[in-house]
Amino acid sequence: IESTRSKLIKLLADAKESYISGQQLSEQLHISRTAIWKHMKELEKDGYVIEAKPKTGYRIKHFSENVSANTLKWGLNTSWLGKEIIHKSTVSSTQLVAHEAARTNAAHGTVIIADEQSSGRGRMDRVWHSKKGKGIWMSVILRPEIPPYMAPQLTLMTATAIADVLDQYDGINPKIKWPNDILIENKKVAGILTEMQAEQDRIQYVVIGMGLNVNQADNELPDAIHYRATSLRKETANEWQIITLVQQILQAMEAQYDTFLKRGFSEIKTKWESYGFRIGEKISYHQGRENKQAIFSGIAADGALLVELANGNKEKIYSAEIDW
Numbered sequence: 511i512e513s514t515r516s517k518l519i520k521l522l523a524d525a526k527e528s529y530i531s532g533q534q535l536s537e538q539l540h541i542s543r544t545a546i547w548k549h550m551k552e553l554e555k556d557g558y559v560i561e562a563k564p565k566t567g568y569r570i571k572h573f574s575e576n577v578s579a580n581t582l583k584w585g586l587n588t589s590w591l592g593k594e595i596i597h598k599s600t601v602s603s604t605q606l607v608a609h610e611a612a613r614t615n616a617a618h619g620t621v622i623i624a625d626e627q628s629s630g631r632g633r634m635d636r637v638w639h640s641k642k643g644k645g646i647w648m649s650v651i652l653r654p655e656i657p658p659y660m661a662p663q664l665t666l667m668t669a670t671a672i673a674d675v676l677d678q679y680d681g682i683n684p685k686i687k688w689p690n691d692i693l694i695e696n697k698k699v700a701g702i703l704t705e706m707q708a709e710q711d712r713i714q715y716v717v718i719g720m721g722l723n724v725n726q727a728d729n730e731l732p733d734a735i736h737y738r739a740t741s742l743r744k745e746t747a748n749e750w751q752i753i754t755l756v757q758q759i760l761q762a763m764e765a766q767y768d769t770f771l772k773r774g775f776s777e778i779k780t781k782w783e784s785y786g787f788r789i790g791e792k793i794s795y796h797q798g799r800e801n802k803q804a805i806f807s808g809i810a811a812d813g814a815l816l817v818e819l820a821n822g823n824k825e826k827i828y829s830a831e832i833d834w
């Protein structure tokens with residue numbers, strides 16, 4: 511049913527303003543005209559506006575903007591990522607839902623997405639603001655056959671996928687701040703949180719959470735982060751389609767992941783560095799309570815932060831926060 515409905519939407523979408531007759535649809539999809547009519551009713555339930563003109567046919571007057579497992583799946587061009595989508599209107603955190611699902615055997619590529627999170631979180635239990643319907647709050651369950659020490663590379667891979675998607679749009683110039691922030695004009699538009707369940711040398715599963723601010727107006731970003739955060743709408747003065755963005759992100763992520771597993775981290779690294787924030791410049795960062803300054807020379811073959819200290823020594827850093 512799923513794939514028939516995806517094909518149906520594609521046929522209607524390709525026809526744009528023109529009508530396609532029930533006869534034509536039924537021939538192309540190999541189903542009866544009654545079945546076509548039933549699919550149309552289901553699409554309407556999911557928020558599509560369909561026009562049915564007697565003796566002429568059907569056309570889509572308005573695509574659905576309602577985020578649901580169905581509307582996200584239709585038109586999603588992936589082979590394994592998002593085959594299973596769990597959509598909730600409100601959750602505490604999609605990370606928690608994902609861990610629970612992963613413990614009860616959710617498949618590799620399962621996606622959890624919510625309209626709103628009441629306790630969205632960042633790294634080290636920091637808060638992630640997740641206003642209802644205004645952004646993408648989503649977690650992906652992966653079961654990669656890689657050693658646990660490579661898991662941080664998945665964070666960089668995900669950041670690269672999101673940057674690739676944003677970079678396609680005019681007027682958006684995404685940068686990635688090591689390891690997990692996506693910035694536009696020096697302000698944070700997205701963050702990634704990777705958590706893993708592993709044994710000594712084997713990953714059971716990884717949950718990659720991503721938060722992307724999409725349609726918040728200026729006054730919808732909390733005061734505490736107002737000057738450090740932005741949304742796509744703030745940057746472009748447009749309303750964005752959440753469904754389309756989610757599909758693009760999942761498609762980009764699947765492609766990057768497949769590249770990563772087949773050919774290793776090096777292609778991702780090159781791409782990541784093309785978006786790297788302040789590469790070649792002096793950065794201030796802290797490790798624990800210690801504040802340091804150094805030249806940020808890029809990332810290492812394993813994704814670590816590479817810096818060059820004032821005394822010329824090079825250092826590989828696995829955990830730090832870049833302040834500026």
Ligand code: BT5
Pocket residue numbers: 602603604605627629630631632633634636637638639640646647648649690691698699700701702703719720721722723735738739740
């Ligand atoms: C992150 O942490 O940036 C990871 C954020 C991951 C959020 C996703 S949403 C789906 C999934 N479910 C969850 O519960 N989480 C994941 P970190 O690098 O620690 O940054 C956190 C800091 O970013 C906070 O301390 C704030 O300063 C800032 N911040 C909070 N909410 C923000 C927002 N909506 N936009 C921009 N900055 C924000």
